Amino acid sequence: xxxxxxxxxxxxxxxxxxxxxxxxxxxxxxxxxxxxxxxxxxxxxxxxxxxxxxxxxxxxxxxxxxxxxxxxxxxxxxxxxxxxxxxxxxxxxxxxxxxxxxxxxxxxxxxxxxxxxxxxxxxxxxxxxxxxxxxxxxxxxxxxxxxxxxxxxxxxxxxxxxxxxxxxxxxxxxxxxxxxxxxxxxxxxxxxxxxxxxxxxxxxxxxxxxxxxxxxxxxxxxxxxxxxxxxxxxxxxxxxxxxxxxxxxxxxxxxxxxxxxxxxxxxxxxxxxxxxxxxxxxxxxxxxxxxxxxxxxxxxxxxxxxxxxxxxxxxxxxxxxxxxxxxxxxxxxxxxxxxxxxxxxxxxxxxxxxxxxxxxxxxxxxxxxxxxxxxxxxxxxxxxxxxxxxxxxxxxxxxxxxx
Amino acid sequence: xxxxxxxxxxxxxxxxxxxxxxxxxxxxxxxxxxxxxxxxxxxxxxxxxxxxxxxxxxxxxxxxxxxxxxxxxxxxxxxxxxxxxxxxxxxxxxxxxxxxxxxxxxxxxxxxxxxxxxxxxxxxxxxxxxxxxxxxxxxx
Numbered sequence: 001x002x003x004x005x006x007x008x009x010x011x012x013x014x015x016x017x018x019x020x021x022x023x024x025x026x027x028x029x030x031x032x033x034x035x036x037x038x039x040x041x042x043x044x045x046x047x048x049x050x051x052x053x054x055x056x057x058x059x060x061x062x063x064x065x066x067x068x069x070x071x072x073x074x075x076x077x078x079x080x081x082x083x084x085x086x087x088x089x090x091x092x093x094x095x096x097x098x099x100x101x102x103x104x105x106x107x108x109x110x111x112x113x114x115x116x117x118x119x120x121x122x123x124x125x126x127x128x129x130x131x132x133x134x135x136x137x138x139x140x141x142x143x144x145x146x147x148x149x150x151x152x153x154x155x156x157x158x159x160x161x162x163x164x165x166x167x168x169x170x171x172x173x174x175x176x177x178x179x180x181x182x183x184x185x186x187x188x189x190x191x192x193x194x195x196x197x198x199x200x201x202x203x204x205x206x207x208x209x210x211x212x213x214x215x216x217x218x219x220x221x222x223x224x225x226x227x228x229x230x231x232x233x234x235x236x237x238x239x240x241x242x243x244x245x246x247x248x249x250x251x252x253x254x255x256x257x258x259x260x261x262x263x264x265x266x267x268x269x270x271x272x273x274x275x276x277x278x279x280x281x282x283x284x285x286x287x288x289x290x291x292x293x294x295x296x297x298x299x300x301x302x303x304x305x306x307x308x309x310x311x312x313x314x315x316x317x318x319x320x321x322x323x324x325x326x327x328x329x330x331x332x333x334x335x336x337x338x339x340x341x342x343x344x345x346x347x348x349x350x351x352x353x354x355x356x357x358x359x360x361x362x363x364x365x366x367x368x369x370x371x372x373x374x375x376x377x378x379x380x381x382x383x384x385x386x387x388x389x390x391x392x393x394x395x396x397x398x399x400x401x402x403x
Numbered sequence: 404x405x406x407x408x409x410x411x412x413x414x415x416x417x418x419x420x421x422x423x424x425x426x427x428x429x430x431x432x433x434x435x436x437x438x439x440x441x442x443x444x445x446x447x448x449x450x451x452x453x454x455x456x457x458x459x460x461x462x463x464x465x466x467x468x469x470x471x472x473x474x475x476x477x478x479x480x481x482x483x484x485x486x487x488x489x490x491x492x493x494x495x496x497x498x499x500x501x502x503x504x505x506x507x508x509x510x511x512x513x514x515x516x517x518x519x520x521x522x523x524x525x526x527x528x529x530x531x532x533x534x535x536x537x538x539x540x541x542x543x
Contacts, residue, residue: 339464339465340463340464340465341464342439342464342466342523342526343408343464343465343466346407346466346520346523347405347408349520350405350407358438358439359440366440372439372440372441372462372463373439373440401405401408401413402408402413402465
């Protein structure tokens with residue numbers, strides 16, 4: 001039974017997630033891939049369905065009441081997200097189709113051609129490739145064997161005059177929680193901007209862009225119990241005002257003429273076309289759902305299950321954990337002597353256990369650790385001690401098959 | 404329980420046959436699965452339309468290594484036309500929804516259960532694609 005100290009009613013909480021009651025390959029599902037995407041509570045699904053049933057209209061356009069309702073929901077979500085990350089003004093929150101598009105927006109609109117962009121070795125491809133496509137010179141900030149950024153090397157690299165630093169708040173592959181506030185201070189002292197990939201962060205830590213004192217934050221809804229296809233970019237208004245639009249289309253203009261067009265102010269300037277209204281509504285519901293729970297209790301629970309996971313993995317002979325940072329979120333990568341990560345993941349799949357195997361869109365990080373791939377177990381608010389038991393039992397099965 | 408990781412697969416993955424590189428190769432190709440990081444390098448000696456020798460070097464999961472090992476055993480000494488036919492039969496069995504399973508694929512039957520795991524099919528077929536590339540390049 002659950003021996004972890006927790007003020008969460010875990011059983012009740014799990015019942016809020018319909019998918020957790022389903023089966024995979026004839027067994028009750030054990031979902032350990034929340035870093036890829038979290039499962040969704042009824043509260044989110046219900047709000048999205050209600051939106052389509054009761055408020056569906058295009059936003060910002062119709063003069064009729066229904067369109068006004070849709071607009072209020074959409075713009076209300078902007079208020080909720082802005083408050084959630086402590087943005088100074090709501091206009092600084094730009095909705096995108098995901099974290100990836102948020103980074104691409106900055107890479108495209110901030111002029112980085114020929115400029116140096118420093119990126120940590122643990123960055124996701126989505127915080128590497130957009131900068132390369134935009135013509136920047138991408139330079140890695142090294143990490144140590146534990147998976148922590150080498151701040152001395154970072155200080156030296158800042159002397160080369162980079163235009164921007166890109167860093168992930170929590171590594172999706174190895175779980176490292178990076179010292180964002182410190183890194184932002186160092187970047188600004190060197191005259192560089194800093195963009196934070198917050199894809200994993202919003203679910204696991206409280207984010208305050210003013211305390212962090214960063215310039216841009218890229219976010220994703222589906223990694224914090226919201227729907228896919230929805231994300232956002234927060235950025236400083238002064239920077240946004242100087243940046244040209246990222247995409248052209250409806251909603252982002254002031255006037256259009258064949259001789260030339262003028263553009264709307266933020267946030268509309270960066271939101272061309274009909275947005276993912278239902279997705280944004282679902283995201284607001286996910287934030288409300290998180291806030292309705294005791295976030296400290298969630299954090300404590302996730303940390304306790306992660307601690308247990310590490311203890312149990314450490315007992316498996318021939319298993320090596322990748323990602324051992326002093327400050328680590330509930331994401332754990334590992335490799336085993338006996339079997340390739342893909343074989344491990346398939347044998348776990350045969351037991352209804354969902355883990356990710358691969359490079360986790362972090363090929364430079366895999367190169368850093370000289371492994372082709374890792375197995376990754378990543379936790380959400382709903383994971384239990386029993387599920388860790390099932391995982392470890394599954395790994396024993398891997399050892400039997402490959403004995 | 405394990406229809407996928409049968410003894411033959413594990414054994415071939417652990418001790419792959421025909422590993423190495425042929426210095427005198429007449430045909431050569433490389434395969435790479437960027438999703439998994441699996442890699443294979445094939446070298447063959449083809450004389451008079453027959454595969455006289457074949458070796459492979461590679462890194463990857465058990466399925467990819469076992470599949471390559473079984474493939475080299477299966478094609479050694481066979482005419483190229485038969486091997487290309489075997490590619491078609493094997494590929495169909497692995498990827499088509501209702502494949503014709505009347506043809507006996509010999510030891511390759513051990514690989515066929517991978518078809519139930521669509522995300523892993525490429526692991527099993529990568530070596531065969533590399534083989535076809537090597538053989539077809541020579542025909543040109």
